[in-house]
Amino acid sequence: MIVPDISQSAAAVADHYDELDPIYRRVWGDHVHHGLWVTGRETPAEAVEALVGTVGDRLGLMPGEACVDIGCGYGSTARQFAVTRGVRVTGFTLSTEQARYADAHPVPAVDIQVRDWLVNGMADASADAAWAIESSEHMVDKARFFAEAHRVLAPGSRFVICAWLAETDACGWKVRHLLEPICREGRLPSMGTREEYEAMATAAGFAITGYEDASRRVARTWTICTLRLVKALLVDRETRRLALRARNRSSFLGLPRLILAYRTGAMRYGIFTLSKARENGAPREPGTVS
Template sequence: MIVPDISQDAVAVAEHYDELDLLYRRVWGDHVHHGLWVTGRETSGEAVEALVDTVGDRLRLTPGQVCVDIGCGYGSTARRLAVTRGVRVTGFTLSVEQEDYAAAHPVPDVDIQVCDWLTNGLPNASAEAAWAIESSEHMVDKPKFFAEAHRVLVPGGGFVICAWIAETDASRWKVRHLLEPICREGRLPSMGTREEYEAMATAAGLTVTGYEDVSSRVARTWMICAGRLVKTLLTDRGVRRLALGARNRGAILSIPRLILAYRTGAMRYGIFTLAKAVETVI
């Protein structure tokens, strides 16, 4: 597990997203996650939606299902799946700014709450499906992240995680100059490998039913973000002032690191498909 040299907690994560709210929406959009290029001809907006649709497909979502969006950001994924799949979604974010944005863009059957997933308070076996798109990285206690998903899911429920993960046995150079700074600048308490994620999922009682490394199909996200950032800094004085003065301005430095981390293989992007076992009666 890659752990930054400065400890991160849920408060730091919330402050990060609250402070950089405007910058994230200008540079990364209101989904705040990678795009997935399937044919390679998609626009960036289409690629972002393709990742969401991939999650919906892997969960085999059907109308009326009760779902949980763990680390929902601005609620854009929850809104899209509620509209396109007819599901009911409760989303959890640490950011007040993100919840405010979601409240200003409501759709039926989507409830966005400011709450730490690790203390979510949902009843046992109350959700039929759950997903976490690039939020597991922010979890201080990753084993509990998996354990809570197992607790909240009904038997047979599905769980999809889209995650930034570290290269297995990454070299010391990659850890020191790429992975550890990415964790520190992005307020990630830790970054695990595929093997560590699967071990934690299994220990929580979940079954790993699928895994796909889609690094090559998401990596261009960061070149797009870099271009948007440069354009925004040159044309928007408010964003420029924010970028130069924010406590969390180190996140800007992570963009070239992320580009290099993908190109060197230091960081991977994995989609995990998990399930809670169906209880058997003897």
């Protein structure tokens, strides 16, 4: 597990997203996650939607199901699934600014809460499906992140995680100059490997039913973000003012590091599909009601 030299708390994560909220939306929009290029010809907006669609397909969502969006950001994925797949979604974010944006764009059957997932307060076995798109990285206690998901999900449920991962057995310079600074600048309490995630998921009681290394298909996200940020800093006085005065301005230094981390293989992007066994021991198949 990669751990930054300056420890990161849930409060630091919340402060990061609250302060940089207008810049995030200016640079990338209301989905705070990578795009997924399937054909390579997608626009950035289409690539972002492709990642959401991939998560939905792997969950096998059915109308009427109760779902949980762990680290929901602006609630965009929750709203999309509520509208297109007819599910009910409870979303959790640490950021009051993200929740404020979500409240200004309400959709029936979507409830966004400002609350730490590790103390989510949900009842046991109360959800039919859950997803965490690039939020597990911000969890102070990753083992508890998995344990809470297993507790909240009903037997037969599915759980999809899209995660920033460290290269297995990354060499010293990659850790010192890429992965550890990325954790520090991005307010990640830690960054795990595929093997560490799978071990924690299994220990929590999940079966691992699928994994994809999507690194090559998401990596261009950071080149696009960097170019857009540079342009915004050059042409928009308000963006420049916010960026230069921000307490979290060191986060912008992480953009070139992220590009290099993907190119060298130091960082990977993994999509995990997990299932909680039915009471008879069998996992639910996608597209079937639990």
